[in-house]
Amino acid sequence: MTLSSPTSVSSSTGRMADISVAGLAKHYDATDGSTVIAMTDVSLTVASGEFVAVVGASGCGKSTLLRILAGFERASAGTVLVGGVAVAGPSSDRGVVFQDYGLFPWLTTRENVAFGPRQRGVDRKAAAALSERFLHTVGLAMVADKYPGELSGGMQQRVAIARVLANNPALLLMDEPFGALDALTRSDLQIELRRIHRQTQTTVLFVTHSIEEAIFLADRVVVMTGGAAHGVPGHIRAIVPVHLPAERDVNSHEFNEIKREISAMVHEGVDYV
Amino acid sequence: MSAPGSVLSAVRPRRAPVRPEARRAAARTALLGTLLPVLAVLIWHWGIVFEWQLPFGIRMAFLPYPGDVALTLWDFAFGGIKNDAFSGELWIHLAASAGRVFSGFLIAAAIAVPLGILMGRYRAVNALFDPAINLLRPIPATAWVPLVLLIIGIGDQATLFLIALSAFFPIVLGAISGSRQVPQRLIEGAQMLGTSRAGVITKVVLPASAPAIVNGLRISLGLAWVVLVLGETVGVRVGLGATISLARDIVRTDLIVVGMICIGAAGFLSDRLLIWAFRLLSRGRPLIK
Numbered sequence A: 001m002t003l004s005s006p007t008s009v010s011s012s013t014g015r016m017a018d019i020s021v022a023g024l025a026k027h028y029d030a031t032d033g034s035t036v037i038a039m040t041d042v043s044l045t046v047a048s049g050e051f052v053a054v055v056g057a058s059g060c061g062k063s064t065l066l067r068i069l070a071g072f073e074r075a076s077a078g079t080v081l082v083g084g085v086a087v088a089g090p091s092s093d094r095g096v097v098f099q100d101y102g103l104f105p106w107l108t109t110r111e112n113v114a115f116g117p118r119q120r121g122v123d124r125k126a127a128a129a130l131s132e133r134f135l136h137t138v139g140l141a142m143v144a145d146k147y148p149g150e151l152s153g154g155m156q157q158r159v160a161i162a163r164v165l166a167n168n169p170a171l172l173l174m175d176e177p178f179g180a181l182d183a184l185t186r187s188d189l190q191i192e193l194r195r196i197h198r199q200t201q202t203t204v205l206f207v208t209h210s211i212e213e214a215i216f217l218a219d220r221v222v223v224m225t226g227g228a229a230h231g232v233p234g235h236i237r238a239i240v241p242v243h244l245p246a247e248r249d250v251n252s253h254e255f256n257e258i259k260r261e262i263s264a265m266v267h268e269g270v271d272y273v
Numbered sequence B: 001m002s003a004p005g006s007v008l009s010a011v012r013p014r015r016a017p018v019r020p021e022a023r024r025a026a027a028r029t030a031l032l033g034t035l036l037p038v039l040a041v042l043i044w045h046w047g048i049v050f051e052w053q054l055p056f057g058i059r060m061a062f063l064p065y066p067g068d069v070a071l072t073l074w075d076f077a078f079g080g081i082k083n084d085a086f087s088g089e090l091w092i093h094l095a096a097s098a099g100r101v102f103s104g105f106l107i108a109a110a111i112a113v114p115l116g117i118l119m120g121r122y123r124a125v126n127a128l129f130d131p132a133i134n135l136l137r138p139i140p141a142t143a144w145v146p147l148v149l150l151i152i153g154i155g156d157q158a159t160l161f162l163i164a165l166s167a168f169f170p171i172v173l174g175a176i177s178g179s180r181q182v183p184q185r186l187i188e189g190a191q192m193l194g195t196s197r198a199g200v201i202t203k204v205v206l207p208a209s210a211p212a213i214v215n216g217l218r219i220s221l222g223l224a225w226v227v228l229v230l231g232e233t234v235g236v237r238v239g240l241g242a243t244i245s246l247a248r249d250i251v252r253t254d255l256i257v258v259g260m261i262c263i264g265a266a267g268f269l270s271d272r273l274l275i276w277a278f279r280l281l282s283r284g285r286p287l288i289k
């Protein structure tokens, strides 16, 4: 598979998208009337332009954290600030990439990517130009007129990334975006995402099940543990800085050192792994 | 006729080129399909000749011959055979009936589609309208007739009201269930791209619930033709239902059957028209599975 030549992507610098989460808790009212405490006391600060990955066992609250930052869910307690402003609902400043893409099946690839700009009031012509440009960025210019149902999973995820980038968000929230993809496509998209991040300087919060993926991509890795299934609410276990060069070798000694460290923390107290 | 509930198969965008064996298979299907109608017409004819008595007290001798019905149908459409008050009048009656059906149907759709979508998406709207709708829904159109005759009076408007009323419920139910089933992911996708509340409804909920809405529309349009006959039997002079009613008064069973056939055909064609219009509107875009 060939990746597109890097196209210039507008920079988000100048718009602050630092994340400041303090004392965050979330509980859900379960259908049986009981209350599920999904997470408690989550505090995290992310600098503008930083790439932070979140790992942890299933059910520890990774998606919940991301969905609260996206504005899809309300925090039960605590403060959630992005760019110094309290999150009060979804916004085009905070783009979300879902594991299951969430593309509009009745719109072509081109129209899907132009959708965001159109909703923000960009005129038809300018939106089409933006769409063209970001399809190029993710290497999908040749399938612009196909519908999502006609694309492979990897291609659909590229469209999902392109449609968010077309909105030039200050913060990119990604929830296991490459989880459903084969290893090769996944590795391609990781490299592409890193390139895009370097060009746009967008703040990225990236949830993943793969510790390796987290270390490969991120400046810091947030390790979450607990979760309703473990009798303890989800919480942050540690935040591990990744002091590795920009070009990372997954086989290097240093890489595996960090991997072992994080792996141990993720797996402690998880008896079924 | 394909049953309602199969909109997606009915609006498949493109057809594959027809291969010879596929054409032969299609011919065989068509042959099998015509077998039963032909048999029915033969039985119908012999039933009259031999004055059969069937269950339910059906006395075949009182039926018109199929041949007579065919002649009357031709005369009703094009004239030149019987030269009576009905010769060549089909198109006037059809136009009047279709006008009532479509007006009533469109009035119902114009209210029911937006209302159903809002009921499906907003709890408060649902709480406001759901009890009223579910109380009114079980009342059949026939039960409305006496009241409608008293408060509206005999005529066009009463028919229009009955059609719009009956057509309303299936559309609103289709829109409610369709808009409730829109994947949350699509709504979140639109929201995080900066779509307004109204935009979410028009740009995401509406297209995503289109198949369910069209199912409701198809059921309603069929119902509109049923109710048309009911409305036209009281005090309306022009229309297919009125023709049937008049034919009964002058004991013209052939004309009654002709009226029935015309209404059936009109109902069938309007269903096709609806699907064609939807296909035109959606321009062959893939819809949600």
Ligand SMILES: Nc1ncnc2c1ncn2[C@@H]1O[C@H](COP(=O)(O)OP(=O)(O)OP(=O)(O)O)[C@@H](O)[C@H]1O
Binding pocket: A028, A029, A030, A036, A037, A038, A056, A057, A058, A059, A060, A061, A062, A063, A064, A065, A227, A228, A229, A234
């Ligand atoms: N809508 C909801 N209603 C009730 N409980 C919920 C809801 N959403 C999440 N939870 C609970 O909150 C906890 C955290 O869920 P979350 O989806 O954030 O986990 P996760 O870390 O993303 O897991 P995974 O890795 O499997 O995606 C779980 O125990 C889950 O059961």
Ligand SMILES: [Mg+2]
Binding pocket: A062, A063, A064, A175
């Ligand atoms: Mg999750």
